[in-house]
Amino acid sequence: MADAQKLVxxxxxxxxQPELASIPFSMAGGALASDVEVVMGFQxxxxxxxxKGVADTVAAxxxxxxxxxxxxxxxxxxxxxxxxxCCLSRGLTLDDLVDGAEIVAAGRFVAEITSATNTLTY
Amino acid sequence: MAExxxxxxxxxxxxxxxCPMPIVKIAKAxxxxxxxxxxxxxxxDRGSIADVPAWAGSTGNVLLDWHQEGDALVFxxxxxxxx
Numbered sequence: 001m002a003d004a005q006k007l008v009x010x011x012x013x014x015x016x017q018p019e020l021a022s023i024p025f026s027m028a029g030g031a032l033a034s035d036v037e038v039v040m041g042f043q044x045x046x047x048x049x050x051x052k053g054v055a056d057t058v059a060a061x062x063x064x065x066x067x068x069x070x071x072x073x074x075x076x077x078x079x080x081x082x083x084x085x086c087c088l089s090r091g092l093t094l095d096d097l098v099d100g101a102e103i104v105a106a107g108r109f110v111a112e113i114t115s116a117t118n119t120l121t122y
Numbered sequence: 123m124a125e126x127x128x129x130x131x132x133x134x135x136x137x138x139x140x141c142p143m144p145i146v147k148i149a150k151a152x153x154x155x156x157x158x159x160x161x162x163x164x165x166x167d168r169g170s171i172a173d174v175p176a177w178a179g180s181t182g183n184v185l186l187d188w189h190q191e192g193d194a195l196v197f198x199x200x201x202x203x204x205x
Contacts, residue, residue: 032149033145
């Protein structure tokens with residue numbers, strides 16, 4: 001088998017852009033199914049996707065609904081990291097986010113990205 | 123690809139699932155099989171025609187055959203050896 005690989009997926013679009021909000025989760029699922037470690041980073045309005053209950057409201061034509069994808073990503077071991085200043089400006093605390101999500105700042109994002117095989121940004 | 127007679131060890135019905143769920147389900151099903159076992163997969167997502175071979179190639183498994191049966195795409199995957 002190939003050496004261990006890690007993919008960081010940065011998500012900057014929120015529920016008002018369901019296709020761009022869904023595709024990164026589809027990529028994460030494909031990566032995890034292929035034995036690639038996945039870290040998802042949520043910034044800007046992307047943070048809203050990690051808010052409890054929001055994923056259940058997001059579905060784009062042709063895409064697996066986010067309410068199915070998000071728990072699948074977490075079940076397969078994908079990490080959910082949410083930008084601290086973006087949460088602050090939106091009044092989000094850890095209690096508002098899905099179980100397992102972490103609120104992190106730039107240093108953690110940079111550490112994840114620089115240790116990844118590849119990074120995708122949506 | 124020519125249709126060939128292969129005895130499947132297990133069957134996965136992924137019909138109706140959209141990207142990336144067919145390969146997510148395939149990966150889960152494969153974990154319960156032994157090297158050399160064959161998984162027969164039914165899917166309807168046309169993206170699977172490209173997705174399943176790519177998945178097999180990147181995970182050390184082997185796509186033995188794929189063909190269409192009615193509305194369903196049928197994939198036969200042999201689980202690769204460990205390591």
